[in-house]
Amino acid sequence: MKITNEIVVEKAKQIGFDLVGFTKSDELTEEAANLEKWLELKYHGDMDYMERYFDKRKDVSKILPDVKSIISLGMNYYTGEQYSNQKDKGKISRYAWGKDYHLVIWEKLDQLDSELKEIDPEFESKSYVDTGPVMDKAWAVKAGLGWLAKHTNVLNKEIGSWFFIANLITNYEFENSPVVIDHCGSCRACIDACPTNAIVREYLLDSTKCISYLTIENKKEIPDEFKSKFDNWIFGCDICQDVCPWNIKFSEVTKNLEFFPKNKELKISEVYKMSEEEFHERFSESPINRTKLMGLKRNVEFIRE
Numbered sequence: 001m002k003i004t005n006e007i008v009v010e011k012a013k014q015i016g017f018d019l020v021g022f023t024k025s026d027e028l029t030e031e032a033a034n035l036e037k038w039l040e041l042k043y044h045g046d047m048d049y050m051e052r053y054f055d056k057r058k059d060v061s062k063i064l065p066d067v068k069s070i071i072s073l074g075m076n077y078y079t080g081e082q083y084s085n086q087k088d089k090g091k092i093s094r095y096a097w098g099k100d101y102h103l104v105i106w107e108k109l110d111q112l113d114s115e116l117k118e119i120d121p122e123f124e125s126k127s128y129v130d131t132g133p134v135m136d137k138a139w140a141v142k143a144g145l146g147w148l149a150k151h152t153n154v155l156n157k158e159i160g161s162w163f164f165i166a167n168l169i170t171n172y173e174f175e176n177s178p179v180v181i182d183h184c185g186s187c188r189a190c191i192d193a194c195p196t197n198a199i200v201r202e203y204l205l206d207s208t209k210c211i212s213y214l215t216i217e218n219k220k221e222i223p224d225e226f227k228s229k230f231d232n233w234i235f236g237c238d239i240c241q242d243v244c245p246w247n248i249k250f251s252e253v254t255k256n257l258e259f260f261p262k263n264k265e266l267k268i269s270e271v272y273k274m275s276e277e278e279f280h281e282r283f284s285e286s287p288i289n290r291t292k293l294m295g296l297k298r299n300v301e302f303i304r305e
């Protein structure tokens, strides 16, 4: 039987995705040119992996030669809970409160892929969430999941920007979803609220100034110029999304219980004392695992010194 857009939407929603869109897999000419400029400006800092596989990021036929369409998927992780803002606690960004989203989403992508293959054994796909050489946001925008907003996250009119993006690169021809126009208008709340001026101009982020990069991806010391600007963030940062009027008005609580907080804030004194065993036990299935204990300790020392 032929797989239609409607079948994919129904299956993906049953499995737990909140947003589903489709687009043809044509080369990402403009986005790849922007990526190239961004790399030239060294806005990726030490994220060397962003320089690799440029050809695949631009042209997904280098990943799946028979590719025709992309199915782009969004999964809401907003739980509605807020921070206590106590001085003795370090804040973890929302995306890392619960179970690692890669683990959650990979499983669901496999399920979607096998359910679609059951309908038509000719269906082939390669699925990605975050880690592969795929421009997740660019495909999400082309597939109508939202617009690339001034804070550089994809923003959806119905649920805001608190969602992860996954993409299925397929050999199937689907109807394109309508593209969503930019609704940022004259607002610049995110740019004005960023404490480190990382959004250097609308739609343009210098990672080397972004607290998310400085606390997670950066493996070096955090430069002194950012002292007293972190507002107790010790793993990622949500300020630009927290102030966004679309998120304030339209965020909806996720149905996925795995994203509910296990680690919303960490007591600074506990992190200081934490052993490798405790860290492993507590964070092996959490995104926080990425910094290792050494990185987390560096981060709390930075906000405390």
Ligand code: B12
Residues within 6 Å of the ligand: 030, 031, 032, 034, 035, 037, 038, 047, 050, 093, 094, 095, 129, 130, 131, 132, 133, 134, 135, 136, 137, 138, 148, 151, 152, 153, 154, 155, 161, 162, 163, 164, 165, 166, 203, 204, 205, 207, 210, 212, 213, 217, 235, 236, 237, 238, 240
């Ligand atoms: C590298 C990376 C980061 C970097 C850089 C962020 C960034 N803006 O790209 C850092 C470490 C800072 C980061 C932080 C975060 N990340 Co991140 N990250 C990625 C990753 C791996 C690649 C993104 C990428 O390709 N960046 C390259 C630049 C070129 O892309 P861009 O900003 O979209 O650039 C466009 C604009 O700048 C535009 N542009 C317009 N005008 C101009 C002018 C010029 C001169 C230039 C150069 C460009 C330009 O063109 C570019 C391409 O279209 C993706 C996963 C993936 N595989 O795609 C996740 C991803 C983007 N991250 C995600 C998340 C959740 C986060 C955080 C919220 C986590 C947190 N709470 O700390 C923060 C958000 C910070 C922020 N304000 O963006 C989600 C976003 C989901 C969404 N709804 O959009 C993704 C998609 C992961 C996923 N699969 O869900 N991340």
Ligand code: SF4
Residues within 6 Å of the ligand: 151, 193, 194, 195, 196, 197, 198, 199, 205, 209, 210, 211, 212, 236, 237, 238, 239, 240, 241
């Ligand atoms: S995540 Fe934080 S530091 Fe990074 S751009 Fe947004 S507000 Fe600025």
Ligand code: SF4
Residues within 6 Å of the ligand: 149, 150, 151, 155, 183, 184, 185, 187, 188, 189, 190, 191, 240, 243, 244, 245, 246
């Ligand atoms: S805060 Fe304003 S400018 Fe920034 S992403 Fe939201 S709507 Fe766009």
